[in-house]
Amino acid sequence: MNWRALLYMLHPGTDGRPPPGVLFNSGGPRSRTRSERLRATILGASDGCIRSPQVRRLGLAFGDADPVDTAWRLLAAEGLHDPEDLRRLFALPPEPLLCRAVPELRPGPISRRSRRKVLEDLLWLGLCTPWMFDPSRPVLWTRASLTRRLEVFEGRGFYA
Amino acid sequence: MTKQSFAKLGVYGFEPQAPAILAALVTGDPLLLIGKSGTGKTFLLNSISEALGLEHRHYNASLISFDDLVGFPYPDEERTEIRFLETPATIWGAESVLVDEISRCKPEHQNRLFSLVHERRIQGIALKELRYRWAAMNPCTADQGGDEAYLGSEALDPALADRFGIIVDVGDWDALSDADRRRVVDPAGEGALTDDGGALGRQLARWTAEFERELRACPPEILDYATAAVTALRDGGIRVSPRRARLLARSLLAATIVEAHVSDELFLSILRCSLPHRAWGEQPEEEKVRAAHRLAWDLAMLEGTDKWVHQFHLERALDRKAALLLESCPTRDAGTLAIEQFVSLASKERTAAFALAAFPAAAAGKLPIGAEAVNDLGRLAAELLTVDGEISWQERLSESDTNHPDFPVVSKLLGQLEGPRQERARQLLYWCLVNRCVPRKPAVLEAEFNACVTVFAERVYRAERAA
Numbered sequence: 001m002n003w004r005a006l007l008y009m010l011h012p013g014t015d016g017r018p019p020p021g022v023l024f025n026s027g028g029p030r031s032r033t034r035s036e037r038l039r040a041t042i043l044g045a046s047d048g049c050i051r052s053p054q055v056r057r058l059g060l061a062f063g064d065a066d067p068v069d070t071a072w073r074l075l076a077a078e079g080l081h082d083p084e085d086l087r088r089l090f091a092l093p094p095e096p097l098l099c100r101a102v103p104e105l106r107p108g109p110i111s112r113r114s115r116r117k118v119l120e121d122l123l124w125l126g127l128c129t130p131w132m133f134d135p136s137r138p139v140l141w142t143r144a145s146l147t148r149r150l151e152v153f154e155g156r157g158f159y160a
Numbered sequence: 161m162t163k164q165s166f167a168k169l170g171v172y173g174f175e176p177q178a179p180a181i182l183a184a185l186v187t188g189d190p191l192l193l194i195g196k197s198g199t200g201k202t203f204l205l206n207s208i209s210e211a212l213g214l215e216h217r218h219y220n221a222s223l224i225s226f227d228d229l230v231g232f233p234y235p236d237e238e239r240t241e242i243r244f245l246e247t248p249a250t251i252w253g254a255e256s257v258l259v260d261e262i263s264r265c266k267p268e269h270q271n272r273l274f275s276l277v278h279e280r281r282i283q284g285i286a287l288k289e290l291r292y293r294w295a296a297m298n299p300c301t302a303d304q305g306g307d308e309a310y311l312g313s314e315a316l317d318p319a320l321a322d323r324f325g326i327i328v329d330v331g332d333w334d335a336l337s338d339a340d341r342r343r344v345v346d347p348a349g350e351g352a353l354t355d356d357g358g359a360l361g362r363q364l365a366r367w368t369a370e371f372e373r374e375l376r377a378c379p380p381e382i383l384d385y386a387t388a389a390v391t392a393l394r395d396g397g398i399r400v401s402p403r404r405a406r407l408l409a410r411s412l413l414a415a416t417i418v419e420a421h422v423s424d425e426l427f428l429s430i431l432r433c434s435l436p437h438r439a440w441g442e443q444p445e446e447e448k449v450r451a452a453h454r455l456a457w458d459l460a461m462l463e464g465t466d467k468w469v470h471q472f473h474l475e476r477a478l479d480r481k482a483a484l485l486l487e488s489c490p491t492r493d494a495g496t497l498a499i500e501q502f503v504s505l506a507s508k509e510r511t512a513a514f515a516l517a518a519f520p521a522a523a524a525g526k527l528p529i530g531a532e533a534v535n536d537l538g539r540l541a542a543e544l545l546t547v548d549g550e551i552s553w554q555e556r557l558s559e560s561d562t563n564h565p566d567f568p569v570v571s572k573l574l575g576q577l578e579g580p581r582q583e584r585a586r587q588l589l590y591w592c593l594v595n596r597c598v599p600r601k602p603a604v605l606e607a608e609f610n611a612c613v614t615v616f617a618e619r620v621y622r623a624e625r626a627a
Contacts (some may be wrong), residue, residue: 016260030556030557031554031555031556031557032554032555032557033552033553033554033555034552034553034554034562035550035551035552035553036316036550036551036552036556036564036592037548037549037550037592038547038548038549038550038593039546039547039548039549040546040587040590041545041546041547041548041587042545042546042583042584042587043545043546045583048580048583049392049579049580049582049583050580050583050584065613095524095525096523096524097523098519098520098523098524098545099542100542100546101542101546129535129538130538130542131519131523131535131538131539131541131542132523132534132538134525136524137531155520155523155524156520156621157542158520158523158584158619159520159521159613159616159617159621160579160580
């Protein structure tokens with residue numbers, strides 16, 4: 001159906017002429033939307049003026065198992081009863097560090113890693129928020145904290 | 161910056177009065193200078209108009225007749241309206257007007273000047289271009305201390321005097337520093353037009369834009385202060401009109417923008433400059449003014465922790481906020497409260513700039529704030545430490561390879577920077593692009609951000625290294 005016929009149906013008696021004040025959009029859009037991805041980071045840089053090298057990548061794949069139960073089971077298997085005891089087993093950086101969430105990180109299943117390595121990551125994850133690692137805070141094991149996938153960086157270089 | 165504003169125009173000795181005078185330029189409220197002859201009142205105001213490139217009129221009220229002001233009246237062709245024969249001296253089209261010797265004009269002229277000062281009108285006709293209304297006078301007869309008498313300098317009508325937002329006492333020779341005395345004496349440059357390369361005009365435009373923005377929601381501390389000060393002055397027998405209370409609040413707001421900080425001294429000086437009594441020959445008792453200020457300041461700023469949190473919010477400059485946090489934060493709880501309120505109240509881009517500058521220090525435990533505030537800063541800063549997003553814009557079908565409209569401005573600014581400053585600025589400005597909040601003047605935000613980073617770097621890390 002052409003526009004003249006449509007107009008006649010809507011406004012009988014106009015002979016297909018647009019009534020005064022009626023305008024038609026006769027064409028397509030006169031502009032298009034352009035977009036561009038913008039990405040910039042100073043975390044992980046070791047060649048710029050600001051140096052914040054990566055210290056560690058953290059991420060554990062628990063499969064179908066409950067992360068918190070698994071963490072406590074591994075702790076007990078090591079003969080320990082409190083996540084804080086892990087501090088005696090692993091050396092931690094003395095100062096807080098910066099974190100970046102990396103959801104796309106795909107860690108291997110914990111069943112393929114040594115218990116000690118997994119416990120070390122569990123300790124680190126228990127000391128991290130999505131934005132920082134803080135060795136002075138208590139080790140907190142929650143589903144959220146243990147399933148985070150993070151990259152950890154030194155932050156001092158920011159004030160270069 | 162503000163202290164030097166007038167020295168750059170070749171006008172010296174006005175440093176103490178600079179915040180009040182600049183505040184009047186920001187508000188656009190009428191400004192009156194009172195001082196002995198030869199103290200630079202007229203020179204200052206004429207120099208400001210030259211520096212701002214204004215269409216300026218300078219009238220001597222003691223000599224002027226009303227026809228000089230409006231032009232010679234004549235009927236139009238239909239004989240239905242009166243028109244005025246314009247000359248270069250008539251007021252039509254003026255952007256700034258200086259009524260010199262306003263205290264020496266005839267009473268009937270004072271009445272006609274009233275509508276000019278009060279409502280930017282003359283003969284009932286609006287002067288649409290008129291932005292600044294300035295006047296100058298010698299101390300009036302009733303107010304002359306010392307040995308110099310100004311015969312004919314009469315008290316202004318209080319109704320006229322009350323229209324001036326800022327009334328500044330201009331110092332004499334004794335008030336000048338040694339360096340300023342030498343500069344004043346030096347005849348070099350006499351007669352040259354004042355030209356600061358547009359610096360004052362640009363600065364004023366920024367301040368005015370900020371003033372107009374802030375005016376929509378004047379900080380409660382300023383309203384509290386103005387209300388309390390006026391009440392206390394009236395209690396002390398110094399009458400201040402309700403209109404004056406409003407002018408005081410406007411001037412305080414403008415002065416805090418000009419000075420980019422809030423201080424006891426600044427508020428006291430603006431309060432003094434808001435009292436019109438000198439223009440009609442009264443001198444308010446200094447003790448009463450100080451007492452009213454003290455009462456208002458304490459009421460507005462509260463005490464202890466609350467007072468500090470208020471000060472933190474009234475500070476506009478990010479670097480001053482950083483310095484306040486590092487130097488005088490009374491407790492971790494106060495620091496946490498200040499950060500949480502700032503994060504929820506400030507504009508997106510300023511919050512982001514502060515978070516990026518502060519978070520690395522906060523994460524390292526170097527700031528007097530609690531875990532909640534560190535978390536708030538971290539949440540914001542995480543998006544800036546790694547920016548990853550999309551920008552989009554409209555492109556005409558007839559065009560290709562266009563850029564986001566803000567991108568050239570950001571690129572140019574980044575190109576002017578180097579080293580770590582450039583790298584940090586890139587994070588901030590790219591984030592602004594992705595979040596569609598690039599400020600109108602990105603360079604101003606970047607400079608403030610950099611100053612804030614410098615405060616944290618110097619006071620936290622360099623001090624630590626030195627120790």
